[in-house]
Amino acid sequence: MPLYSCNAAPGAISEDAKPKIAVDITRIHCDVTGAPPAFVHAFFFEDAPHQPLDGKKAFMFGSIRAGRTDAQKAQIIEEITASIHTHAGIPLEDIMMLTSDTPAKWVFEGGAVMPEPGEEAEWLAKHHHEPAD
Amino acid sequence: MIPCTCLVQEGQISSAIESALRSKLDGFAHEAFGVGVNINWIEVPKTGGFTASKPSTSSLVLIQAPVAVEQDKRAVLLGELCNGWASETGQTLNEVVGVISDPAAA
Numbered sequence: 001m002p003l004y005s006c007n008a009a010p011g012a013i014s015e016d017a018k019p020k021i022a023v024d025i026t027r028i029h030c031d032v033t034g035a036p037p038a039f040v041h042a043f044f045f046e047d048a049p050h051q052p053l054d055g056k057k058a059f060m061f062g063s064i065r066a067g068r069t070d071a072q073k074a075q076i077i078e079e080i081t082a083s084i085h086t087h088a089g090i091p092l093e094d095i096m097m098l099t100s101d102t103p104a105k106w107v108f109e110g111g112a113v114m115p116e117p118g119e120e121a122e123w124l125a126k127h128h129h130e131p132a133d
Numbered sequence: 134m135i136p137c138t139c140l141v142q143e144g145q146i147s148s149a150i151e152s153a154l155r156s157k158l159d160g161f162a163h164e165a166f167g168v169g170v171n172i173n174w175i176e177v178p179k180t181g182g183f184t185a186s187k188p189s190t191s192s193l194v195l196i197q198a199p200v201a202v203e204q205d206k207r208a209v210l211l212g213e214l215c216n217g218w219a220s221e222t223g224q225t226l227n228e229v230v231g232v233i234s235d236p237a238a239a
Contacts, residue, residue, distance in 0.1 A: 001230065003140075003193060015180055022183035037185040041193070041230075043140065044181035050138075050173060105204055106234050108211035111226035 001107045001114060002029055002064040004042045004080070007051040008088075012058055017087040018044050024083035029064075032072050032079075036120050039109065057094035058084055066101035067117040073099050135162060137170040140193040143179045146222060154221055158194070161217065165210050166199050194218055195232040207233050 004025050006013070013021070022042040029040050045051065053059050060080060064073075077097045085092050107114040115123035137158055146154070155172055162170040182189035194214060202210070215231040218224070 001232075003230075018181060019183065019186075023186045026183075026186040038227075040185055041189060041191055042183040042186075043177045043189070045178065048175070050175055102232065102234070106207065106232055108208075108215050108231040109229075111215075113208050113211060 001102060001104075001109060002035070002040055002062055004029075004040070004060060004062045005045070005051060006043070006058060006060045006084070007045045007048045007053060008058040008090075009053060010046045012046075012090055013044060013084070013088040020087045021080075021083050024087070025080055028076060028079045028083070032075050033064075033068060033117065034120070035065075035117070036124060038124075039114075039120075054096065056096045057090045058088065058096070060084065060095070060097040062097070062099040063102050064099055065104045065107070065114065065117055067104070068101070134169050134171040135166060135199050136173065136197045137162070138173045138175065138193075138195045140175050140177060140195075142182045142189055142192070143176040145190065146192070150222055154218065157217055157221060158196075161210075161214060162196065165213075168199055170196065190224070191228050191230060192218065192222065192224060193230040193232070195234065197234050197236060199236060201235045201237070202233060 025042045026037050026040045029035060030037055051059055051061060081095050081097050084090055084095050104114040104116050110127055112127045158172060159169050162168055184191045210233055211231045215226060215229045218229050219226055
């Protein structure tokens with residue numbers, strides 16, 4: 001967690017664009033929240049029935065740990081939407097993005113219940129989870 | 134039946150292991166909550182999964198409990214869930230994310 005799940009119309013996000021957007025997602029999430037990169041998952045789908053496009057070209061849904069401020073969430077949405085626009089060339093009005101809060105205590109990752117936002121360093125030291133570069 | 138979503142990387146889990154996981158998840162839910170699971174098995178397309186900006190080998194399993202769960206019990210169940218998944222797939226615990234949510238959050 002977080003999990004950023006992106007559904008898009010077939011061909012709307014190229015193979016070249018996906019890793020670039022994933023890098024941006026990781027950077028944006030970590031810059032805004034202070035979370036370590038190791039926690040950030042970005043998954044891309046095409047025409048996935050579990051995440052209807054509702055007339056858009058791309059729909060990004062971010063499941064993030066509860067405790068982020070409205071301003072942080074707004075910044076994440078603005079910057080990730082801009083990344084999709086930049087790398088995939090999809091007009092901003094054809095991109096939808098939402099976030100949903102998940103309590104950290106509901107999530108188990110790296111062999112332990114996840115830390116509350118802001119408690120990651122102690123958690124990482126305790127559980128020897130290796131953050132990514 | 135309670136909802137269970139499994140997100141796995143395409144090609145990472147064989148059909149035989151998928152079948153074993155489905156059975157194990159149903160058994161887990163019966164043991165933990167007294168009900169079976171309705172599994173939505175979703176494969177992340179190859180080249181579409183990233184963790185920490187790198188190609189992902191992570192699996193996520195999300196179960197919605199039928200009733201609110203005390204945190205002490207949830208922590209134990211999460212450990213059982215993720216350890217059971219890892220033992221079946223050979224993945225490390227760093228590659229397995231488990232979520233047990235309360236029903237109100239669905």
